[in-house]
Amino acid sequence: xxxxxxxxxxxxxxxxxxxxxxxxxxxxxxxxxxxxxxxxxxxxxxxxxxxxxxxxxxxxxxxxxxxxxxxxxxxxxxxxxxxxxxxxxxxxxxxxxxxxxxxxxxxxxxxxxxxxxxxxxxxxxxxxxxxxxxxxxxxxxxxxxxxxxxxxxxxxxxxxxxxxxxxxxxxxxxxxxxxxxxxxxxxxxxxxxxxxxxxxxxxxxxxxxxxxxxxxxxxxxxxxxxxxxxxxxxxxxxxxxxxxxxxxxxxxxxxxxxxxxxxxxxxxxxxxxxxxxxxxxxxxxxxxxxxxxxxxxxxxxxxxxxxxxxxxxxxxxxxxxxxxxxxx
Amino acid sequence: xxxxxxxxxxxxxxxxxxxxxxxxxxxxxxxxxxxxxxxxxxxxxxxxxxxxxxxxxxxxxxxxxxxxxxxxxxxxxxxxxxxxxxxxxxxxxxxxxxxxxxxxxxxxxxxxxxxxxxxxxxxxxxxxxxxxxxxxxxxxxxxxxxxxxxxxxxxxxxxxxxxxxxxxxxxxxxxxxxxxxxxxxxxxxxxxxxxxxxxxxxxxxxxxxxxxxxxxxxxxxxxxxxxxxxxxxxxxxxxxxxxxxxxxxxxxxxxxxxxxxxxxxxxxxxxxxxxxxxxxxxxxxxxxxxxxxxxxxxxxxxxxxxxxxxxxxxxxxxxxxxxxxxxx
Numbered sequence: 001x002x003x004x005x006x007x008x009x010x011x012x013x014x015x016x017x018x019x020x021x022x023x024x025x026x027x028x029x030x031x032x033x034x035x036x037x038x039x040x041x042x043x044x045x046x047x048x049x050x051x052x053x054x055x056x057x058x059x060x061x062x063x064x065x066x067x068x069x070x071x072x073x074x075x076x077x078x079x080x081x082x083x084x085x086x087x088x089x090x091x092x093x094x095x096x097x098x099x100x101x102x103x104x105x106x107x108x109x110x111x112x113x114x115x116x117x118x119x120x121x122x123x124x125x126x127x128x129x130x131x132x133x134x135x136x137x138x139x140x141x142x143x144x145x146x147x148x149x150x151x152x153x154x155x156x157x158x159x160x161x162x163x164x165x166x167x168x169x170x171x172x173x174x175x176x177x178x179x180x181x182x183x184x185x186x187x188x189x190x191x192x193x194x195x196x197x198x199x200x201x202x203x204x205x206x207x208x209x210x211x212x213x214x215x216x217x218x219x220x221x222x223x224x225x226x227x228x229x230x231x232x233x234x235x236x237x238x239x240x241x242x243x244x245x246x247x248x249x250x251x252x253x254x255x256x257x258x259x260x261x262x263x264x265x266x267x268x269x270x271x272x273x274x275x276x277x278x279x280x281x282x283x284x285x286x287x288x289x290x291x292x293x294x295x296x297x298x299x300x301x302x303x304x305x306x307x308x309x310x311x312x313x314x315x316x317x318x319x320x321x322x323x324x325x326x327x328x
Numbered sequence: 329x330x331x332x333x334x335x336x337x338x339x340x341x342x343x344x345x346x347x348x349x350x351x352x353x354x355x356x357x358x359x360x361x362x363x364x365x366x367x368x369x370x371x372x373x374x375x376x377x378x379x380x381x382x383x384x385x386x387x388x389x390x391x392x393x394x395x396x397x398x399x400x401x402x403x404x405x406x407x408x409x410x411x412x413x414x415x416x417x418x419x420x421x422x423x424x425x426x427x428x429x430x431x432x433x434x435x436x437x438x439x440x441x442x443x444x445x446x447x448x449x450x451x452x453x454x455x456x457x458x459x460x461x462x463x464x465x466x467x468x469x470x471x472x473x474x475x476x477x478x479x480x481x482x483x484x485x486x487x488x489x490x491x492x493x494x495x496x497x498x499x500x501x502x503x504x505x506x507x508x509x510x511x512x513x514x515x516x517x518x519x520x521x522x523x524x525x526x527x528x529x530x531x532x533x534x535x536x537x538x539x540x541x542x543x544x545x546x547x548x549x550x551x552x553x554x555x556x557x558x559x560x561x562x563x564x565x566x567x568x569x570x571x572x573x574x575x576x577x578x579x580x581x582x583x584x585x586x587x588x589x590x591x592x593x594x595x596x597x598x599x600x601x602x603x604x605x606x607x608x609x610x611x612x613x614x615x616x617x618x619x620x621x622x623x624x625x626x627x628x629x630x631x632x633x634x635x636x637x638x639x640x641x642x643x644x645x646x647x648x649x650x651x652x653x654x655x656x
Contacts, residue, residue: 009578010586011584011585011586012418012585013422017418017582021415021582024544024578025542027543027544028541028543029543030541033541036379036381039375039378040414041414041415043372043374044371044416045415045419047367047368048419048423049423049636050367050637050642052424052629052650053420053424055420055424057364058416062407063407065396066397066405066406067397069393069397070397072397077394078394079391079393079394079397080390086349087340087345087346087349087369088373090340091342091346092381095342095376095380095382096381096382096383097383214353214355214356214362214365216352216353249337250334250352254348254349256337256338257338257340308377308380323380
């Protein structure tokens with residue numbers, strides 16, 4: 001740890017408190033944490049100064065954040081929801097997982113991914129909901145040069161036909177509407193599911209209250225989540241959205257991208273129906289996912305970071321490819 | 329509510345997501361909330377962009393905030409503590425309660441004020457702790473012209489001799505180390521207490537963990553809290569700090585002001601001892617508090633807000649003396 005000189009922290013005012021908080025926090029030996037804290041404190045202090053934030057408003061904010069924490073549980077993450085509705089989740093994903101033009105775009109993870117999904121074989125059904133409209137999903141996963149990627153772990157999750165994830169049912173007995181698949185030797189994976197439906201994000205808590213005050217609806221358009229994990233490739237968190245959903249252009253969490261919108265087709269060929277073990281006429285979604293290598297993602301992330309730092313005129317150096325101030 | 333035109337929220341990127349979140353939030357009919365949200369979203373998005381915040385860092389932040397909410401309870405407020413150690417509490421108090429030069433300065437409320445203190449008469453003892461060093465506190469409360477203020481409600485609270493507030497004891501049976509007094513007809517109030525001691529803020533939770541990572545100690549210098557409430561006067565939240573405390577210039581929550589530091593004296597006069605019902609040689613603190621009228625505080629708050637807005641070149645109008653953007 002560098003020895004830092006901390007001034008006497010006394011008689012702090014609107015004008016000098018920020019630099020003094022920075023001074024005492026600069027004792028931190030983790031350069032990245034120090035940078036994150038420095039920028040966080042600067043922004044929060046500027047926010048208070050430029051809005052002339054009142055004691056009552058700030059206390060209401062602290063109590064709001066307390067409620068956001070307290071309603072969270074093993075099966076509900078209200079802070080992720082808050083991040084989602086403020087556009088932060090989409091923004092952070094865009095920064096951390098930049099995508100070359102010919103690869104699949106990412107989108108919000110949302111608060112409903114779990115680690116308890118069962119491993120499923122290709123062709124298996126991920127949903128037990130008999131009220132859902134049967135759906136066949138047939139996909140490929142390739143690299144940007146079109147080479148199939150085999151052995152990719154594919155996490156898939158969706159709601160039931162009423163718009164609820166398994167963890168939202170208090171009486172659930174185990175995972176449902178989710179599975180972990182593996183792409184086969186030629187990069188294919190397929191499974192049976194139900195046709196996604198639009199649904200409101202949980203809006204009986206503080207985030208729902210905020211949306212109401214903002215005159216915003218809590219709905220997400222029909223979609224199915226996908227998360228890809230394969231050694232050597234940048235993790236891809238994404239989703240497919242159904243074309244012509246009423247909430248297609250007003251997603252409460254800003255996740256929709258044109259390239260992720262799919263048209264629902266039908267299994268109209270008898271051979272195809274037989275091959276996948278479904279009835280003809282079953283709804284069908286197909287999609288070709290394209291992963292980016294770790295190396296390509298790293299380079300793109302780094303070059304975009306350097307570009308952003310340069311455009312701000314900020315003198316930085318990089319530790320583990322992440323910017324910290326260059327104080328020399 | 330004004331009708332606002334919300335663009336199609338699709339294909340949002342690092343570059344355009346902020347303006348789109350603003351667009352949908354602009355449906356809010358509360359002008360002040362809309363302004364606060366607009367600035368909050370701008371600052372949080374800028375923070376993510378300029379630090380190139382990673383998914384892992386953001387998730388760690390959300391889980392940290394969740395823990396801050398979850399450790400909070402009726403008798404512990406970890407979000408206030410977080411606000412305190414980031415200098416936000418002191419800053420917001422300074423903005424909302426500006427003080428003319430000849431009045432008593434404010435400082436942090438802290439998380440340990442409660443509403444259960446008993447009303448005490450002048451001369452009463454606020455502490456039951458027999459291990460504490462006896463202390464007599466003799467004060468006046470006046471306006472800026474030196475006129476006594478009678479009937480001011482004075483909330484006083486301090487820790488026990490071990491540095492813990494009553495609510496930090498799981499086995500407590502009622503309030504201790506706190507009282508609500510009333511200034512008499514000539515603006516005096518006095519009470520018996522114990523000599524304050526330095527103590528660490530609660531540091532077994534997430535905020536303590538953060539301080540540790542920042543190589544910061546969690547101590548507050550010895551002090552006693554005071555809160556004044558009198559119709560027609562701006563509420564004063566302040567504290568008195570003991571001179572020569574080892575943490576005088578490194579208060580973990582940035583609360584110390586030179587004008588609030590007091591030298592501990594002794595009751596050395598037999599008549600004085602008799603008058604207040606204490607032994608000669610008892611430790612003594614005296615202080616003259618000066619309150620600002622509502623009207624003077626309001627004017628000063630407003631003129632400082634206008635000054636700040638002008639220096640930012642921000643075009644604003646005021647609603648209830650609080651700035652909102654002037655969009656005409």
